Amino acid sequence: MKAYSLFRKDWQSELRTRYAINALAMFILVTISVILFSIGTEKISEYLTGGLLWVVIFFSAMSGLSRAFVSEEERGTTLTLQLIAAPSTIFSGKLLFNLILVFLMNIAITILYSALFESFVIKSFDLFLIAFVLGNFGIAISSTIIAAIISKASSKGTLYPVLSFPILLPLILTLLELTKFAMDGNSVGDSWVEIAVLVCYDVIMLTASYLLFDFIWKD
């Protein structure tokens, strides 16, 4: 409940300051437009559109998700948070905020993508949905803990994608594979190994984040 209250505070703050939402919306539009312009009238393969979808999602996440902690650090309100809540509450609240943001962002990207790219056709919708949900959880968890780490650093903007890349790489690779399977029309049962990898990634990242956050948050 306390974490939900922190999420509500962040959400209300976001609606007033438009810190992350504007950055994300602009980034999504610009990236998709660049891809559309670079392709022109050429017809690209199905698998390539699937790969590009996750490229757009990765870089969009990099442009907006660090705000959860960076905005607190920039406004000097980190100390205020330390004085009102336990570290686990803060992490849970920020994670909830990033989860909502990731889901909204990725739903918007996928809808835009499906409308603009003819070759992006998902044959196995249930498999894509499972990959999409588990992938979003993984992106939100990883980007929240990385945001907490880089918020203390001086070169936040550069460090975020650099530090995120190796941590998100196994997740993105698995998601690429599952998107390919979903395009081929494979069933969920045929892809259980990849789905298990995603579940393991989410559980490991979530556990490690809660264990690490105490140390990151203090000092």
Place this chain on the structure above:
Amino acid sequence: MNNYSLTLESVSKIFGRRLVFKDISLQMSTGNVYGISGCNGSGKSTLAKIIAGLISPSSGKITHLYNDKKIEPENLHDYLGFVSPYLFLYDEFTAEENLYHFAKIRGIKINNTKVDNLFELFNLSDRKKDILKGYSSGMKQRMKFIFALQHSPQLLIFDEPTSNLDNAGKEAVYKLLEEEGKNNLVIIASNEEVDLSFCSNVIDVEKFKIV
């Protein structure tokens, strides 16, 4: 009965290769106002932050007890009220909204009578519906006291409490110190002689710099 006590055992802090202070040992208890003095850069704020659990000491131990029960570091924020020049509230919210969110995140009910009295004491009643962005630095400092006292804490740490305040603001703080000093444990880190005149004991951080 409000019985809060804290013990510092050989607390030292080193930043890189610079020794801030060494082997501070002391005991503090409810019903007293303690002072931390020292010149600029002597480590007053560092000691205040260590006591508040915001940073760790390089060595030594701090124990917080409430009614003889040890307070775990992750729960310390429930017992602590902290004011300092480097504390910032949310500029995009009004004073009331700030307090509403803080109470919700703390998991407590807002005590409207207490909050209204504090707004009255700090002369902010007619500005409580304004966003903090429009507040002056003195008004923001007054607001920090309301934030620190909203949840009726047993330990109050005021780092440079009268900075940015006009005479009326200082008077409000002194009135508060007198009241809170009777029932709670209050610690003031300051260079102002008037601030320190409220303290029953003053710790000079300068004396703990000898290697």
